[in-house]
Amino acid sequence: MATTKFGKEIYLEWYESMLLQRRFEEKAGQLYGMQKIRGFCHLYIGQEAVSAGIISAIREDDNLITAYRDHGLALAKGMTANECMAELYGKATGCTKGKGGSMHFFSKEKRFFGGHGIVGGQIGLGAGIAFADHYLGNDRVTVCLFGDGAARQGLLHETYNMAMLWNLPVIFICENNYYAMGTSVERTSKTLDIAKMALAYDMPSDTVDGMNPEAVHTAVAKAAERARKGEGPTFLEIRTYRYRGHSMSDPAKYRTKEEVEGYRLKDPIEVSKNKLISKKWATEADIEAINDKVKAIVEECVTFAEESPWPDISELYKDIYVEDDYPFITD
Numbered sequence: 001m002a003t004t005k006f007g008k009e010i011y012l013e014w015y016e017s018m019l020l021q022r023r024f025e026e027k028a029g030q031l032y033g034m035q036k037i038r039g040f041c042h043l044y045i046g047q048e049a050v051s052a053g054i055i056s057a058i059r060e061d062d063n064l065i066t067a068y069r070d071h072g073l074a075l076a077k078g079m080t081a082n083e084c085m086a087e088l089y090g091k092a093t094g095c096t097k098g099k100g101g102s103m104h105f106f107s108k109e110k111r112f113f114g115g116h117g118i119v120g121g122q123i124g125l126g127a128g129i130a131f132a133d134h135y136l137g138n139d140r141v142t143v144c145l146f147g148d149g150a151a152r153q154g155l156l157h158e159t160y161n162m163a164m165l166w167n168l169p170v171i172f173i174c175e176n177n178y179y180a181m182g183t184s185v186e187r188t189s190k191t192l193d194i195a196k197m198a199l200a201y202d203m204p205s206d207t208v209d210g211m212n213p214e215a216v217h218t219a220v221a222k223a224a225e226r227a228r229k230g231e232g233p234t235f236l237e238i239r240t241y242r243y244r245g246h247s248m249s250d251p252a253k254y255r256t257k258e259e260v261e262g263y264r265l266k267d268p269i270e271v272s273k274n275k276l277i278s279k280k281w282a283t284e285a286d287i288e289a290i291n292d293k294v295k296a297i298v299e300e301c302v303t304f305a306e307e308s309p310w311p312d313i314s315e316l317y318k319d320i321y322v323e324d325d326y327p328f329i330t331d
Helices: 008-033 048-057 071-076 081-089 121-136 154-166 194-201 213-228 257-264 268-278 284-307
Strands: 063-065 142-147 170-176 205-209 234-239
Touching (some): 008 071, 008 081, 008 213, 008 268, 008 284, 048 071, 048 170, 071 081, 081 284, 121 142, 121 154, 121 170, 154 170, 170 194, 194 234, 205 213, 213 234
Parallel strands (some): 142 170, 170 234
């Protein structure tokens, strides 16, 4: 694979994407405290370089499926802040008509297949989506993400075995933020190198710096190229960090302030901004213009959610069963 040159255009793309995710999540946290958003809410703050690097490395028509910490990935994949915030509010204009909430974002148009609340449940589904494309004979790739806690689920082992056996075009990604809820990786596994889990299945794997969008992009692009060539799955352990608790109800007292601040020193948004300025790819005025643009998008999405209607009672039993005959088996 040819070495990718990371220049002005991609850094501006990354900076805006990561900043939108950060500001959206900060606003979501604030609104949750105001009880505008109810139920579970898992913020992506700190992990934005993972989503930014993945999306720049794959095609728009590739598939992505993830767990319940899905807001940032949904925005990066191209879903609008309006439909995402409306879903957090439970409004009819949300991406799942107000029925899914924080953990269940979906978009058929953007090929974003969730958002899943069952820990590790999406791992098998991701392989299934990849199997559909494999069956149809196209060169689409599926990116399937899960956390370090889900890496302990039995479904992972069954899925890895089948994915390798059938040579599926899937990239498995563990977003290792070091804590499954409040339990550190050290307390759940003797093997701290999660990437080694692929060795039992002869699956290519790598460990990636998830605070660096360049590293994420490079690893995902390589894996996607392998998949499109018919060379099968890849497993990437992307080491990242969440600054907030597991969910809005988690005070995160199991971590020291020094640990969190240590990761903030390599915050991908600040690092990207500093690189844009130091390389003279952007001025302070350019950065401020992006900041203003993102601020306006977030303000607009809150207004949109506030003014949107609640779902009608007639929607209660809709969207439970598929009405069409095999609607996804199309090219």
